[in-house]
Amino acid sequence: MKQTILVTGASSGIGLLIAKTLHENGHTVIGTSRNPKKSQSEVPFKLLPLDISDDNSIGSFGKLLFGEIDRLDVLINNAGYLVKGLAEETSIELGRQQLETNFWGTVKFTNELLPYFRKQRSGKIITIGSFLGLISLPNVSYYSASKHALEGYFKSLRFELNQFNIKVSVVEPMAFKTNIGDNSISAKGTIREYDSFRQKIVEFTKREFDNAPGPEPVVNTILKIVNEKTPKFSYPVGKGASLFLTLQRFAYNTFEGAILKKVNQV
Numbered sequence: 001m002k003q004t005i006l007v008t009g010a011s012s013g014i015g016l017l018i019a020k021t022l023h024e025n026g027h028t029v030i031g032t033s034r035n036p037k038k039s040q041s042e043v044p045f046k047l048l049p050l051d052i053s054d055d056n057s058i059g060s061f062g063k064l065l066f067g068e069i070d071r072l073d074v075l076i077n078n079a080g081y082l083v084k085g086l087a088e089e090t091s092i093e094l095g096r097q098q099l100e101t102n103f104w105g106t107v108k109f110t111n112e113l114l115p116y117f118r119k120q121r122s123g124k125i126i127t128i129g130s131f132l133g134l135i136s137l138p139n140v141s142y143y144s145a146s147k148h149a150l151e152g153y154f155k156s157l158r159f160e161l162n163q164f165n166i167k168v169s170v171v172e173p174m175a176f177k178t179n180i181g182d183n184s185i186s187a188k189g190t191i192r193e194y195d196s197f198r199q200k201i202v203e204f205t206k207r208e209f210d211n212a213p214g215p216e217p218v219v220n221t222i223l224k225i226v227n228e229k230t231p232k233f234s235y236p237v238g239k240g241a242s243l244f245l246t247l248q249r250f251a252y253n254t255f256e257g258a259i260l261k262k263v264n265q266v
């Protein structure tokens with residue numbers, strides 16, 4: 001069945017591929033970007049302006065959206081970015097901004113659209129969390145915190161929206177090649193005692209992204225959820241995802257030791 005689907009952050013990476021693929025599959029797709037004029041001519045779907053870190057932008061979006069479409073079947077919360085840095089060296093301000101966009105921005109935007117979904121008595125809300133919302137790694141403490149927070153929030157929301165036939169899911173991708181590294185913000189290294197570890201973890205993080213595959217598996221997962229009648233809550237995506245989760249759950253020290261060994265081998 002053809003559906004009307006909104007994809008936030010559809011100018012780049014995962015969001016762009018999701019929006020393009022859904023459009024090619026015959027769905028009506030609306031994407032968003034902070035600067036839609038820059039990308040509109042390069043994409044086959046309509047782009048609307050949205051900055052999820054800006055309350056005014058969120059507040060005026062509903063009107064814009066429903067000027068284009070009559071109903072919304074699926075919201076895909078994809079917009080987000082990455083703050084890198086060792087926890088102690090990352091300023092609280094950088095950390096706050098990370099949560100302001102990835103967590104609060106996503107929550108506020110979802111809230112803005114919930115009245116429409118409730119009125120319809122149907123819909124799907126799919127959020128691109130991260131595998132770093134299920135496990136964590138060094139150098140991404142605030143990013144990981146923002147994605148863990150999304151897990152808890154949407155897990156709770158799913159119970160509450162069940163009565164309105166609104167399905168809530170979170171997709172948790174491992175590393176995939178997009179522009180997330182280029183668009184990331186890195187905290188400055190300021191504490192000498194971390195110099196050696198920082199050097200290794202920066203290289204480790206870079207290699208993880210350099211060697212990452214393209215985001216097609218994430219898009220395939222989204223297609224599955226869009227077509228599913230009763231989607232699950234959690235969809236980890238990536239090579240070895242279930243092994244990592246099992247190790248973390250049943251052999252935490254082994255899991256942690258393997259990560260530290262990998263980082264120290266760099």
Ligand SMILES: NC(=O)c1ccc[n+]([C@@H]2O[C@H](COP(=O)([O-])OP(=O)(O)OC[C@H]3O[C@@H](n4cnc5c(N)ncnc54)[C@H](OP(=O)(O)O)[C@@H]3O)[C@@H](O)[C@H]2O)c1
Nearest residue numbers: 009011012013014033034051052079080175176178179180
């Ligand atoms: N790539 C990975 O390995 C990976 C793994 C797990 C999860 N994720 C998640 O996947 C999502 C997409 O990331 P990506 O890897 O595709 O990165 P990307 O290539 O950098 O794309 C990020 C998208 O988010 C939009 N965006 C960023 N900040 C925004 C804001 N304040 N308001 C509205 N839109 C904003 C950007 O649009 P404009 O700049 O045009 O506004 C862009 O379209 C993110 O939530 C990320 O955390 C990525």
